Amino acid sequence: MKINKSVEQAIYVLLILALQKDGEPLKSRVLSAHLKVSDSYLKKILMKLKKGGLIVASASKNGGYQLARPIGA
Structure with a gap:
């Protein structure tokens, strides 16, 4: 099974x-550097x-992207 490249990148983002x-x-710049x-x-x-x-997403100096729910939920 072949997975679309953007789907693969999305999975990596969620894992990170x-x-x-x-x-x-x-x-996002940290994530993009990580994923090249x-x-x-x-x-x-x-x-x-x-x-x-x-x-x-939270737009602030210390903001960024995070999971909507904790992984244990």
């Missing part, structure tokens, strides 16, 4: 966010994940 200590938010993709490309994926209710 799930492994964040105490669910701390991550900036452009920030603009990753933001499109992040918006789809946000629209789907899988992640939330």
Whole structure:
């Protein structure tokens, strides 16, 4: 089975966010550097994940993206 590249990237994003200590938010530029993709490309994926209710975003100095629910829920 072949998985679309953007779906694969979305899964990686969810895994990275799930492994964040105490669910701390991550900036999109940090995620894009981790995945070695452009920030603009990753933001499109992040918006789809946000629209789907899988992640939330907070716009502040210490903000970023994090899972919408704890992984244990």
